[in-house]
Amino acid sequence: MVPALTQDVHHVKINKMEFFIKQNTTLPIVKMDVVFDGRTDAGENFYSLIDNATLRFSMINEETGIPKVSMKQAYIVAKDKRTPDSPWEYYIYYKWGTKDTNTKGRFLGQFLVVLQSGELISPIRENLYINII
Numbered sequence: 001m002v003p004a005l006t007q008d009v010h011h012v013k014i015n016k017m018e019f020f021i022k023q024n025t026t027l028p029i030v031k032m033d034v035v036f037d038g039r040t041d042a043g044e045n046f047y048s049l050i051d052n053a054t055l056r057f058s059m060i061n062e063e064t065g066i067p068k069v070s071m072k073q074a075y076i077v078a079k080d081k082r083t084p085d086s087p088w089e090y091y092i093y094y095k096w097g098t099k100d101t102n103t104k105g106r107f108l109g110q111f112l113v114v115l116q117s118g119e120l121i122s123p124i125r126e127n128l129y130i131n132i133i
Contacts, residue, residue: 017123017129018129019130021131027096034091052115053113054114055073055112056114057074060107068107077091079091094109104132107132
């Protein structure tokens with residue numbers, strides 16, 4: 001899963017990102033790579049931008065449009081560096097609650113990063129489909 005984290009909030013469906021989790025379980029967590037696409041300097045200042053940010057996760061039923069998870073706390077973590085000279089890379093992730101996966105179905109997931117300068121919605125280019133099986 002590779003979304004671009006920019007202030008461009010246009011959604012263009014290119015291909016599908018699929019995530020699967022069993023009903024009534026809380027693992028695995030859903031996570032996405034944060035990718036800097038070079039259109040802004042966000043990568044250079046990411047940690048200072050995200051320091052006071054609020055991260056949220058939402059998930060709606062694809063068929064009914066009814067929210068299953070709405071604006072719950074999401075988190076960010078730095079990945080281990082491949083080499084000491086590598087730039088820092090990050091994951092945005094959500095820890096499932098017990099009620100989040102109690103209904104089988106197909107859902108659309110979305111991460112929201114609220115910054116002082118605005119909001120970033122991820123994924124940008126493709127939909128994140130969450131399948132509870």
